[in-house]
Amino acid sequence: MSNTKEEAEDVKDEKKKKKEKNLISSKVIVRRLPPGFTQEEFLKVADPVPDHDYFRFVPGDRTLAPNNFCRVYINFTNVEEIVKFRDKLDGLEIDKNGHRTQCIVEFSPFQKVPKKLKKKEDPK
Amino acid sequence: PKSDTVVYKPRPPIHEYIRKLLFRDLSKSTVEKVLRQMRKLPWSNPEVYNYILKCLGQSWSIKFNNVHCLASLVAGLVSYRDDVGHIVVDDVLEDIRVGMEINHPRYNQRRVSSVKFLGELYNYRMLESSVIFNVLYSFITFGVSYDPSRISLFDPPEHLLRIRLVCVLLETCGQYFDRGSSKRRLDYFIAYFQRYIWLKRSLPYWSLPVSSDDENSDSENTSRFPIEVDYLVQDTLEPLRPKLQFAASFQEAANSVAGVEKEMFAKIEKVVTSDKIHHQTVENLSTIPE
Known part of the structure; x- marks a missing residue:
């Protein structure tokens, strides 16, 4: 009896650990990059981007003009680098074709990233 | 044409x-x-x-x-x-x-x-539900001014879309917040949501009479706050929490928020102290000589 109880507690502990791991945010979003910005330009501005396992550049949505800002999602592998990264980019003013915007660095509201292990291609 | x-x-x-x-x-x-x-x-x-x-x-x-x-x-x-x-x-x-x-x-x-x-x-x-709740709270906090003399551009007094957005989201997935932690979270949120609605309703913008005709026809109601919004909120919350008592004034809504916060702070304190004890026991157990 006591054995199963202990096991149950072990499972509970593991769940708790998993939860704690999920609580640490590592995915960052850089918002309000000027409209028409490109991935290359971003990499130049942010150089060097600390170690990451996920990077996604999203061009601005033209239907939102003049608010069609670009944005970037980055998932850092080393959480400690985030503060440095934020200090460098948060509030930085960037010029592009006369558009001057102040970019914002935030934790992404949705922290999940695609799994690294790529399953085999969709056989269709 | x-x-x-x-x-x-x-x-x-x-x-x-x-x-x-x-x-x-x-x-x-x-x-x-x-x-x-x-x-x-x-x-x-x-x-x-x-x-x-x-x-x-x-x-x-x-x-x-x-x-x-x-x-x-x-x-x-x-x-x-x-x-x-x-x-x-x-x-x-x-x-x-x-x-x-x-x-x-x-x-x-x-x-x-x-x-x-x-x-x-x-x-x-x-x-996960935590993302939904973050969005819900963002609707009632993002750029919201609790000072009537300071008008927020993001959420001006006449702007009621935020209430609608909360209702749409709760209507879509609120039914699944019916047990466990998400149930409690929704209960807490509803308290804050009601305070937000009362905040809107008590703004001077809504107390202005539209015209003298209107006043005659509806002398009891001094607020111009659209009744559709009230209905929308009722229709959204009632299926989720049939026993819910709607706050009848800003003070009442604020009181229930204060109640929630008191409960929350007590809980946080408990967690913090139990965490301390937990850490102490872990430290005592952690070094096992080989």
Whole structure:
């Protein structure tokens, strides 16, 4: 009896650990990059981007003009680098074709990233 | 009357096909068929890939009643392409946020649709309830001014869309917050939500009489606050919490928020102290001599 109880507690502990791991945010979003910005330009501005396992550049949505800002999602592998990264980019003013915007660095509201292990291609 | 000829934007055939599949063909009975066609698209081409994902996030381009089909399609695609779900959720959350920042009536329909889509994505388990609650709280806090003399551009006094957005989201997925921690979270949120509504209602903007005729016809009601909004809130909250007592004044709503906060602080304190004890025991146990 006591054995199963202990096991149950072990499972509970593991769940708790998993939860704690999920609580640490590592995915960052850089918002309000000027409209028409490109991935290359971003990499130049942010150089060097600390170690990451996920990077996604999203061009601005033209239907939102003049608010069609670009944005970037980055998932850092080393959480400690985030503060440095934020200090460098948060509030930085960037010029592009006369558009001057102040970019914002935030934790992404949705922290999940695609799994690294790529399953085999969709056989269709 | 003279009508302008509709100008069609020239698009590559593959884009037209993706748009046809998602924005015209997709309905409750065709989800599976569209899913099969979507899987056959050339996903390895980065240009097509980006276009597909862009369209998958555009819930406002399809009929409002079919938004759940788009969520179902995304959920179906995730079993074949892991990355789709994350990207769509990221994009929808950004659209909701940007909508609050721009706050232009032109995007109101689009915002309602995006919020509904987010709720449906939750129903298809594309995201956790904590994200939903963060969005709910952002609706009643982002740029909200609790000082009547300071008018916020993001949430001006006459602006009631935020209440509608909360209702849409709760209507879509609130039924699943019926047990465990999410049930408690919803109870807490409802307290804050009622305070937000009362904050709006008590603003001077809504107490101004419209005209003398109006006053005569409705002498009891001194508030111009639209009754539709009250009905909307009632219709949303009643199915979720049938026993809920609606706050009758700002003070009452504020009191229940204070109650929630008191409960919360007591809990936090408990956790903090128990954590300390836990750490102490761990330290005592951690070093085992070999």
